[in-house]
Amino acid sequence: MNGSVPLETVPSSASLSSPFPGDFTAAGDVGSTDWSTSYHGLSTQAFSKDIANILLAPVDDMDIEMKPDGLIYLPEIKYRRVLNKAFGPGGWGLAPRSETNVGPKVVSREYALVCQGRLVAVSRGEQEYFDPSNIPTATEGCKSNALMRCCKDLGIASELWDPRFIREFKAKYCVEVFAEHVPTKKKKKLWRRKDQPKFDYPWKE
Numbered sequence: 001m002n003g004s005v006p007l008e009t010v011p012s013s014a015s016l017s018s019p020f021p022g023d024f025t026a027a028g029d030v031g032s033t034d035w036s037t038s039y040h041g042l043s044t045q046a047f048s049k050d051i052a053n054i055l056l057a058p059v060d061d062m063d064i065e066m067k068p069d070g071l072i073y074l075p076e077i078k079y080r081r082v083l084n085k086a087f088g089p090g091g092w093g094l095a096p097r098s099e100t101n102v103g104p105k106v107v108s109r110e111y112a113l114v115c116q117g118r119l120v121a122v123s124r125g126e127q128e129y130f131d132p133s134n135i136p137t138a139t140e141g142c143k144s145n146a147l148m149r150c151c152k153d154l155g156i157a158s159e160l161w162d163p164r165f166i167r168e169f170k171a172k173y174c175v176e177v178f179a180e181h182v183p184t185k186k187k188k189k190l191w192r193r194k195d196q197p198k199f200d201y202p203w204k205e
Contacts, residue, residue, distance in 0.1 A: 076148055
């Protein structure tokens with residue numbers, strides 16, 4: 001033995017005893033997969049009906065937030081709660097698949113979403129920053145962005161990418177208003193939820 005780590009091997013279907021063919025089958029296997037390159041367990045079998053019902057459940061309208069530019073989104077913590085409900089805390093995780101790329105204004109990194117020991121999605125997260133001292137915070141935001149993008153492959157909050165749903169949601173729950181930038185007196189149209197407070201600072205309705 002020269003001490004080198006053997007290449008990853010995927011067991012044959014005959015050796016799998018787990019109800020999920022992509023799962024690890026022995027305690028000794030845990031941690032043996034190099035998720036920076038592996039596609040272990042990808043699309044081997046659908047998750048159970050109970051798990052699918054949790055992942056594909058309609059999004060609660062009260063959970064949806066709106067940015068001033070009119071973009072609707074689900075806060076990152078909501079995705080984590082769905083994953084915890086579906087797979088249990090510790091039953092899923094994000095594995096880095098690249099080094100952190102720090103550009104002049106944007107931090108990015110590719111992550112893999114692993115659920116019950118098998119890869120289900122890969123996505124690159126991005127986060128802007130405006131000062132070098134904010135790079136650690138941007139790095140964490142980059143991870144959260146990757147998680148939200150990976151969750152699209154599981155169908156979580158898929159309505160947020162449906163143009164018809166977006167139009168109907170904005171018409172029912174949101175309003176576009178004129179606001180003035182207090183320091184510069186510049187006026188601009190901004191979006192907010194109807195049940196949210198009016199803009200106050202730096203933009204004021």
